[in-house]
Amino acid sequence: APRVFSGIKPSGGLTLGNYLGAIKRFVEMQGGDFETIYCVVDLHAITVWQDPAELRRATREVAAGYLASGIDPETSILFNQSRVSAHAELGWLFNCVARVGWMNRMTQFKEKAGKNAEKQSLGLYAYPSLMAADILAYHATHVPVGDDQKQHVELTRDIAAKFNHDYGVEFFPLTTPVIEGPAMRVMNLRDGTKKMSKSGESDMERINMTDDADAIAKKFKKARTDPAPLPETVEGLAERPEAKNLVDIYAGLANMTAEQVIAEYAGAGWGQFKPALADLAVEKLAPISSEMARLMDDPAEIDRTLERGAERARAIAEPILARTSEIMGLLR
Numbered sequence: 001a002p003r004v005f006s007g008i009k010p011s012g013g014l015t016l017g018n019y020l021g022a023i024k025r026f027v028e029m030q031g032g033d034f035e036t037i038y039c040v041v042d043l044h045a046i047t048v049w050q051d052p053a054e055l056r057r058a059t060r061e062v063a064a065g066y067l068a069s070g071i072d073p074e075t076s077i078l079f080n081q082s083r084v085s086a087h088a089e090l091g092w093l094f095n096c097v098a099r100v101g102w103m104n105r106m107t108q109f110k111e112k113a114g115k116n117a118e119k120q121s122l123g124l125y126a127y128p129s130l131m132a133a134d135i136l137a138y139h140a141t142h143v144p145v146g147d148d149q150k151q152h153v154e155l156t157r158d159i160a161a162k163f164n165h166d167y168g169v170e171f172f173p174l175t176t177p178v179i180e181g182p183a184m185r186v187m188n189l190r191d192g193t194k195k196m197s198k199s200g201e202s203d204m205e206r207i208n209m210t211d212d213a214d215a216i217a218k219k220f221k222k223a224r225t226d227p228a229p230l231p232e233t234v235e236g237l238a239e240r241p242e243a244k245n246l247v248d249i250y251a252g253l254a255n256m257t258a259e260q261v262i263a264e265y266a267g268a269g270w271g272q273f274k275p276a277l278a279d280l281a282v283e284k285l286a287p288i289s290s291e292m293a294r295l296m297d298d299p300a301e302i303d304r305t306l307e308r309g310a311e312r313a314r315a316i317a318e319p320i321l322a323r324t325s326e327i328m329g330l331l332r
Ligand code: AQP
Pocket: 007, 008, 009, 010, 011, 012, 015, 017, 018, 019, 020, 021, 022, 041, 144, 145, 146, 147, 148, 149, 183, 184, 185, 186, 187, 195, 196, 197, 198, 199, 200
């Protein structure tokens, strides 16, 4: 069966970008033609400094976000990455397949490192190689991701192809990134040219999945826009990144296309559109955040769920790791 793998870093609280670009789609892919494996990628989170207690909390919170949004831990495999040692081991093997030049092309590293590349952890630089291991440890064929991760999934294909070529095998599949829908790149509410991130400086630039109705209303109200009303057609959103972002968010939350949203709100002013958007976001997020809060009251239960998922994950990943080692000539 085609297999889906995807993950979210516990590097802070979940954002609306994580919801629309990832979790909502993970739920939609569950229970259909795919076997679905979803991960809290804690080994990726520590590529930048994480306070240990906060990392534990955030790991459980991401798990709670998955569960509260509708990931069923029986139908899908849900676990945290560090519990399955095959990820780190295969990540090392892939460090020896991937090329330095490939890592140098990764735009996310450049964006995150800025002018301080020399001061970043080696892990942050090698991140895409571990991500390839996350995916290929399960021979996953499809990876639903937001637009920002497209380049990393392409690198996963490069690693699989080079491994297969170098060892003369047809072992790893060439994984397809699945990037479909109106809100695959949710932007920062204060600057429509930057993506919305968990770890962005100001809380006003993002909607957190745990924000209450007042915070959501306030953040959309203060979201930056140009003064013009909504256009008559989607073409009118070109060169208007902030306006496009709010329309895309509406479309993502309402399961509409941007065209349908524009058809409904053509010519409307922000004073009309922003409150409608805030109401829609509250309607969709409030049930999830209250369920997250309920789950977070019982961390031991979350931990048990993650451990059960890890057992099922190991059963798939360990034989694939063993076979990889054997192909490479490692005596085990
Ligand atoms: N703004 C976004 N729009 C659409 N999709 C997004 N994703 C993240 N931000 C957006 C998608 O969420 C999944 C999990 O991402 P991640 O947590 O593993 O890493 P990230 O992309 O680096 O997320 P953040 O929020 O920006 O975290 P920090 O600030 O810690 O680096 C991925 O599928 C991603 O595409």
